[in-house]
Amino acid sequence: MSANRAAGRCAHRRRVSGHSKRSRRLLKRCWLALLPLPLAAHMVSMSTGEVRVTGNRARYELRMPLYEIAHVRNPERALVAQVRFRGARLVEVSCREDATEGAYYCSATYEFPAPVEQLEVECTLHAVTVPNHVHLMRAVRGNKTDQAVFDLSFPTATIRFEPPTAWETALTQLLSGALRAAGGAAQLLFLASLALAARSRRELAALAAMFLAGESISCLAVLAAGWQPAPRFVEAAAALTIAYLAVEILLLPRAGQRWLVLGVLGAFHGLYFALFVRTSEYHAAYVLGGAALAGAALIALFAMVFARLRTLLAALRPVQVSAAALLVVGLGWFFLRVRG
Numbered sequence: 189m190s191a192n193r194a195a196g197r198c199a200h201r202r203r204v205s206g207h208s209k210r211s212r213r214l215l216k217r218c219w220l221a222l223l224p225l226p227l228a229a230h231m232v233s234m235s236t237g238e239v240r241v242t243g244n245r246a247r248y249e250l251r252m253p254l255y256e257i258a259h260v261r262n263p264e265r266a267l268v269a270q271v272r273f274r275g276a277r278l279v280e281v282s283c284r285e286d287a288t289e290g291a292y293y294c295s296a297t298y299e300f301p302a303p304v305e306q307l308e309v310e311c312t313l314h315a316v317t318v319p320n321h322v323h324l325m326r327a328v329r330g331n332k333t334d335q336a337v338f339d340l341s342f343p344t345a346t347i348r349f350e351p352p353t354a355w356e357t358a359l360t361q362l363l364s365g366a367l368r369a370a371g372g373a374a375q376l377l378f379l380a381s382l383a384l385a386a387r388s389r390r391e392l393a394a395l396a397a398m399f400l401a402g403e404s405i406s407c408l409a410v411l412a413a414g415w416q417p418a419p420r421f422v423e424a425a426a427a428l429t430i431a432y433l434a435v436e437i438l439l440l441p442r443a444g445q446r447w448l449v450l451g452v453l454g455a456f457h458g459l460y461f462a463l464f465v466r467t468s469e470y471h472a473a474y475v476l477g478g479a480a481l482a483g484a485a486l487i488a489l490f491a492m493v494f495a496r497l498r499t500l501l502a503a504l505r506p507v508q509v510s511a512a513a514l515l516v517v518g519l520g521w522f523f524l525r526v527r528g
Contacts, residue, residue, distance in 0.1 A: 365478025
């Protein structure tokens with residue numbers, strides 16, 4: 189009987205040991221996958237365009253920041269090829285670089301078989317820039333205007349040159365805010381860091397509330413002041429928020445008033461939404477409302493995942509390991525943006 193119990197305990201230890209080794213390998217692989225993110229990601233990845241329709245012809249002008257296409261070969265062909273108007277024939281195209289403005293401009297003329305009543309557009313600029321790239325297109329026909337936002341989730345749109353209803357406006361802009369909150373590596377990494385920093389559900393709620401409040405107040409203040417921060421500064425600041433919060437978790441695990449720190453860090457993230465609102469001319473209330481809903485949902489999801497990891501992998505100290513990985517990612521991202 190005693191021999192059977194001893195054999196059972198040995199078998200149990202082998203199973204636990206094997207599970208621990210597999211879990212350790214899985215955790216390591218997950219965080220190693222995060223390390224290349226700073227090399228490919230932009231928090232602020234936006235371009236703008238305007239298309240003017242006259243009869244059966246359309247003139248499209250694209251403005252792309254130079255840092256978005258530093259890796260693109262033959263941008264004069266690659267960029268225009270990613271913007272397609274259904275039924276149109278490309279007549280002519282010309283591009284130029286403006287180093288003083290840090291932008292690349294392309295102009296293209298299209299011809300349609302009949303006078304244009306509406307435009308069906310496909311835009312895949314994210315395929316040649318970065319996955320979270322956003323393109324804001326304004327369309328003009330006579331005295332009528334319309335606007336569309338394109339990204340990886342919504343690469344097509346129909347521009348009808350009709351003013352949207354109040355409901356359509358609210359829904360579109362709420363969704364845009366939600367996608368901006370969840371559409372970039374910087375945003376997701378910071379929300380993961382926030383979930384890691386919370387030591388209880390009550391603290392998690394306080395941290396999330398202060399972060400979202402700081403984000404909104406900062407965005408509204410920047411818009412009111414008329415300040416337009418440089419995209420590189422916004423990205424570098426966001427990278428530092430990830431690194432700083434990771435340091436808090438690692439070196440100050442019992443620090444008080446962490447909610448106040450999250451309010452300040454949220455202010456840096458609000459700069460991105462200020463840039464988006466100013467560029468898109470959307471209502472700040474709708475964009476920030478959508479961002480807050482998406483941010484709160486993601487924080488809750490990350491908190492559930494990390495709570496599960498704490499239980500399953502307690503011996504591997506997943507909070508400390510994850511915070512260390514986030515620190516490396518945040519610092520790497522910061523130095524990359526400062527240099528580039």
